Amino acid sequence: MLNTRLIALLLALAPLTLIAQELKKEFNRSFATTSETQLMISNSFGEIQMESVDGNEIKIEAVIKVEGNSEKAVKEAIEKMNIVFLEEANRVMVRTENKCNCGNKIKEFSIDYKVQVPSGITVSLRNSFGDVYVQGHDGPVKLDVEHGDFKIKNLSHEENFVKLSFGDGQASDINRMEIRVQHSYFNAENVEELSAYIQFSDVELENITSLYRELRIQHSDVSIDVSGSEWGKMMMDFDFSDVDMNVSSSARMRMEVESSFGDVSAPSAMNVQKKENGFNSDYYRVSMNGESAPISQVSISHSDLSFSIR
Amino acid sequence: MSDPLEDFIRENRASFDRDYPPLNHEKRFEERLTNPKLHSQKSDEQDSNRGYTRLKKVIYTAAAAVVVFGAVFIYQNYNLVPVQEKLVGDQTMYLEELSSEMAQVEDYYKRTILTRKEELQNMPGAEDYILKSYFSELDELELAYEDLSKNLARNYSDERIINAMIENYRDRIEVLEALTKQLQTLNE
Numbered sequence: 001m002l003n004t005r006l007i008a009l010l011l012a013l014a015p016l017t018l019i020a021q022e023l024k025k026e027f028n029r030s031f032a033t034t035s036e037t038q039l040m041i042s043n044s045f046g047e048i049q050m051e052s053v054d055g056n057e058i059k060i061e062a063v064i065k066v067e068g069n070s071e072k073a074v075k076e077a078i079e080k081m082n083i084v085f086l087e088e089a090n091r092v093m094v095r096t097e098n099k100c101n102c103g104n105k106i107k108e109f110s111i112d113y114k115v116q117v118p119s120g121i122t123v124s125l126r127n128s129f130g131d132v133y134v135q136g137h138d139g140p141v142k143l144d145v146e147h148g149d150f151k152i153k154n155l156s157h158e159e160n161f162v163k164l165s166f167g168d169g170q171a172s173d174i175n176r177m178e179i180r181v182q183h184s185y186f187n188a189e190n191v192e193e194l195s196a197y198i199q200f201s202d203v204e205l206e207n208i209t210s211l212y213r214e215l216r217i218q219h220s221d222v223s224i225d226v227s228g229s230e231w232g233k234m235m236m237d238f239d240f241s242d243v244d245m246n247v248s249s250s251a252r253m254r255m256e257v258e259s260s261f262g263d264v265s266a267p268s269a270m271n272v273q274k275k276e277n278g279f280n281s282d283y284y285r286v287s288m289n290g291e292s293a294p295i296s297q298v299s300i301s302h303s304d305l306s307f308s309i310r
Numbered sequence: 311m312s313d314p315l316e317d318f319i320r321e322n323r324a325s326f327d328r329d330y331p332p333l334n335h336e337k338r339f340e341e342r343l344t345n346p347k348l349h350s351q352k353s354d355e356q357d358s359n360r361g362y363t364r365l366k367k368v369i370y371t372a373a374a375a376v377v378v379f380g381a382v383f384i385y386q387n388y389n390l391v392p393v394q395e396k397l398v399g400d401q402t403m404y405l406e407e408l409s410s411e412m413a414q415v416e417d418y419y420k421r422t423i424l425t426r427k428e429e430l431q432n433m434p435g436a437e438d439y440i441l442k443s444y445f446s447e448l449d450e451l452e453l454a455y456e457d458l459s460k461n462l463a464r465n466y467s468d469e470r471i472i473n474a475m476i477e478n479y480r481d482r483i484e485v486l487e488a489l490t491k492q493l494q495t496l497n498e
Contacts, residue, residue, distance in 0.1 A: 129471070
């Protein structure tokens with residue numbers, strides 16, 4: 001009876017010995033900067049959190065964390081993961097190196113960065129299988145996020161570039177930004193100037209003061225709310241997409257639209273002239289508040305462009 | 311006052327006396343009463359038997375502990391999970407190689423994509439340029455899937471990669487759904 005009880009107790013306690021083993025490797029580095037300094041970080045399987053601070057120093061805290069059932073496997077895995085720091089001329093390059101062919105020997109791992117940078121420097125962040133957060137930066141920001149999400153806020157420079165694939169993105173209070181989005185959901189609000197190339201995505205752009213250069217939308221549903229009055233000359237190309245464009249009642253704009261298997265609809269406050277150009281092909285002239293505004297060229301194929309007044 | 315049960319037993323004594331004591335038991339009983347040494351010898355033997363039983367219990371328990379903890383140690387350190395080791399480099403690993411459930415998932419998506427592609431090719435209005443516009447994206451997604459399968463070969467218990475691969479199939483189906491919708495609109 002006694003040994004039966006003991007065996008039962010041992011069996012009950014056995015899973016406790018399976019409690020995950022966890023090992024961490026921490027990196028703390030700092031680099032002096034000038035106004036010309038560029039920071040580049042390339043990472044996979046973890047988060048990058050970046051914030052801007054006063055001063056002339058980049059501070060990077062990175063943690064590699066590996067979890068598994070076997071201490072031996074966890075040790076072997078973490079030894080094969082590393083972060084490489086390289087300082088060269090005006091560039092600080094940081095790269096995650098992962099040489100672990102871990103198979104199924106470990107349960108999970110992550111490589112996370114917390115970065116503090118002087119507000120004016122150029123920053124380029126590349127991350128896959130993890131999220132990126134950037135807040136309050138005055139220098140140019142270049143972001144490339146794949147299989148992860150991002151959130152950016154308060155970017156005041158005129159050159160910001162964001163590429164997002166297979167993830168969710170959120171941007172707010174941005175000065176000028178070029179976006180390239182595919183197979184994603186993207187939402188932006190309060191952007192001064194925006195240029196976009198969107199494929200196979202759902203995109204909502206709210207309170208965009210103006211659009212610049214190009215707006216290319218393919219196989220996507222996009223709604224754009226443009227609050228500014230002045231429309232510059234630009235190129236728009238919509239393929240197999242539904243585009244809703246909400247414009248200011250004071251907008252000064254002119255568009256020449258070539259449409260194939262597409263429709264343009266607009267409220268009566270806008271002046272729309274339509275001319276048939278052949279089978280399922282139409283030519284539109286859309287204008288609002290003055291004939292002197294720059295003319296934007298718009299091409300529509302298998303798409304609907306619908307205007308509304310905000 | 312007499313007990314009815316006792317009375318009944320006394321009256322039917324013959325039918326209760328079916329077993330007989332072993333031969334000379336009375337003699338042995340008397341000997342034990344008159345010679346206490348004999349009694350204590352027996353007692354020692356019983357004590358020794360009890361001690362042996364306890365020792366056996368301890369040994370069994372210890373053996374069980376060795377087996378249980380040994381099994382846990384082997385599981386932890388030698389990873390007896392039935393997935394083949396992959397030679398890594400440009401090696402790929404697909405969902406179907408992970409488990410029978412994943413094989414079913416992958417098979418379902420592959421068959422769905424194939425069937426829908428065939429259906430779409432036969433739909434009215436399915437002109438080449440329209441099909442190409444969507445099918446070229448399917449090719450892109452297949453390339454992205456191959457990249458993911460290389461990642462999976464290196465780390466095949468990573469849920470982030472597995473989810474991305476499943477998501478890739480969903481994206482392909484979404485592309486085909488968008489094409490279906492497009493062709494239906496054209497045919498209206």
